[in-house]
Amino acid sequence: KNQVEQSPQSLIILEGKNCTLQCNYTVSPFSNLRWYKQDTGRGPVSLTIMTFSENTKSNGRYTATLDADTKQSSLHITASQLSDSASYICVVSSRGNKLVFGAGTILRVKS
Amino acid sequence: DVKVTQSSRYLVKRTGEKVFLECVQDMDHENMFWYRQDPGLGLRLIYFSYDVKMKEKGDIPEGYSVSREKKERFSLILESASTNQTSMYLCASSLGDWDGVGSPLHFGNGTRLTVT
Numbered sequence A: 001k002n003q004v005e006q007s008p009q010s011l012i013i014l015e016g017k018n019c020t021l022q023c024n025y026t027v028s029p030f031s032n033l034r035w036y037k038q039d040t041g042r043g044p045v046s047l048t049i050m051t052f053s054e055n056t057k058s059n060g061r062y063t064a065t066l067d068a069d070t071k072q073s074s075l076h077i078t079a080s081q082l083s084d085s086a087s088y089i090c091v092v093s094s095r096g097n098k099l100v101f102g103a104g105t106i107l108r109v110k111s
Numbered sequence B: 001d002v003k004v005t006q007s008s009r010y011l012v013k014r015t016g017e018k019v020f021l022e023c024v025q026d027m028d029h030e031n032m033f034w035y036r037q038d039p040g041l042g043l044r045l046i047y048f049s050y051d052v053k054m055k056e057k058g059d060i061p062e063g064y065s066v067s068r069e070k071k072e073r074f075s076l077i078l079e080s081a082s083t084n085q086t087s088m089y090l091c092a093s094s095l096g097d098w099d100g101v102g103s104p105l106h107f108g109n110g111t112r113l114t115v116t
Helices: none
Strands: A004-007 A010-014 A019-025 A032-038 A045-051 A056-059 A062-067 A072-077 A086-093 A099-101 A105-110 B004-006 B010-013 B019-021 B023-025 B031-037 B044-049 B064-070 B073-078 B087-094 B111-115
Touching: A004 A086, A010 A019, A019 A032, A019 A086, A019 A105, A032 A062, A032 A072, A045 A056, A045 A062, A072 A086, B004 B087, B010 B019, B019 B111, B023 B031, B023 B087, B031 B064, B031 B073, B044 B064, B044 B073, B073 B087
Parallel strands: A010 A105, B010 B111
Antiparallel strands: A004 A019, A019 A072, A032 A045, A032 A086, A056 A062, A062 A072, A086 A099, A086 A105, B004 B023, B019 B073, B023 B073, B031 B044, B031 B087, B064 B073, B087 B111
8 A cells, every 4th residue: 555654753953953853655656756835824845855866955945855766865955944844745756656654753843 | 837726715515515716817828626625635636637627537536527628727526515525625827748747736725615
């Protein structure tokens, strides 16, 4: 069964600290993996896309990694800011198939 | 920037009512989607459309229908609202392949529907 599991479910960190969010998937065949950020009261917004051949990709303070062999991805946030408080959703796309969404990780950054 | 607009942020309806959720996108995207989002669950696809007057069932279409009479507008219809349809409803659009390969989903800000 195609599944995407994210951990932790929620996380609280102090402003300025780093954190890493995890995404494990069993989707096959694999096409790509996206991370979305969803602010409270808003729709999700794409942060980055990882294709099969990519291991690491950065978008400002966000760095995504992909290990296609172990079917794991991570999203690392450096020097967190209050505005990073949001839900982060991992979405895996399978060729010729629909998207599979993770349940998300809720991040709260405290001052 | 792509803008996806959902007509209502909050709706409160009674059981048995017919409910219309409207979504409009302004970037000429071929594909449009309706999802519902519930705590602890991932987004679940209700219906999608890859062309005007075309519609396809998603994972949880029961109790819902859709209409796409114009390319920019995609409506979700709850024929007879029930309490288990209380949820956040998100509309999205995208270019290209319907499953979003190579093209991100652009979401509206959601409609929080409460059925009492």
